[in-house]
Amino acid sequence: MTEMGTRTGVDWNGELLAQLTFHWETALRPRLAGLGDEEYHWEPVPGCWGVRRRGESVTPPGAGSGDWVIDFAFPTPEPPPVTTIAWRFGHLLVGVFAMRSHSHFGGPAVDYDSYAYPGTAAEALDALDAEYARWTAGVAALGAEGLARPCGPAEGPYADAPMATLVLHIHREVIHHGAEIALLRDLYRAG
Template identity: 65%
Template sequence: MRRSSHESRKAPVRYFRDDVRMTDWNSMLRDQLIWHWNGQLRPRLDGLTDEEYFWEPVADCWNVRPRGTGIAQMQAGTGAMTIDFAFPEPEPVPFTTISWRLGHVIVGVLAMRNASHFGRTPTDYESFEYATTAAEALDQLDAELATWLTGVESLGEEGLAEPCGPAEGPYAERSMAELVLHINRELIHHLSEVSLLRDLYLHKNGSLR
């Protein structure tokens, strides 16, 4: 059974690794994310059910849906599932489900950056094959994060100071270190949203496990 957010906060906290020098910026940037991932984020995703994954807390959510059943202006993706979206976004932006938020993290935050910077096969929202189950989505998330962290490690210290390049559009001249910090923020805040939605589901529907 998954841990509640309260139980997660009871875990011992280690703020620094003993084997990381204060000038080892590459390790420190990765450790910022790895600490949250191992101690907070990933344990909160354990046991995610398909019911939670596709659950719509309110009407007219953006979701990941079987092909041909999307409700948004546009649907993207190859394979059996597509993700709802629109451009430009409507006001207000529709509420998004766990599956939609994980899709954004897997594709927009990680996979596209892995392709741009670390040699992954090119992909984007329209060409990605979205998961049909929660378990498959978590496998995709784990794989893309592993690729990202390996890529960041390969930059060493000097690579962190290099510009991101044209893949990052108007931020092309910003350093790779700034991009790594941005990805850390994106993962921490989006996966915290997913954790909150799991808590809401539990309190509204009870556990299905």
């Protein structure tokens, strides 16, 4: 067995999954209950990046394949704009979960331009639940050997890093952006 396997007595695959599932089940997903469309699109300051109807993007043409597009520019302006809950959902859906699930777990091919962004909070929550389920199923299937193997070319300069490094990164991203969404919800309620 590898260092990440049972020889050390630690089930690293289980621990990594527990890190995200605990946060998801006790902190993030409960905080998303009751999210409505007005709050989903709420702009706490002028000039926010968000998810908007096609043709209304503040970064024309916006990215996305459907009726709704995400404000996006590369390179990101300095300072980066404040983003809406909808924008943060879009980032979690595409850049954090879906692109990685495609690259590593056989999920559908997707990128910021080809994704059909959800225009409603209910659609976004359904999509987030589905991407979370796809990601956690993929991580669960890795096992010790899968966690130790290199990420491969999909991760660019991190191609030689072990999959465990990517899993940790994705989980940090979900925790980080989930906390930002929770804060935006607090500000919306206080508004």
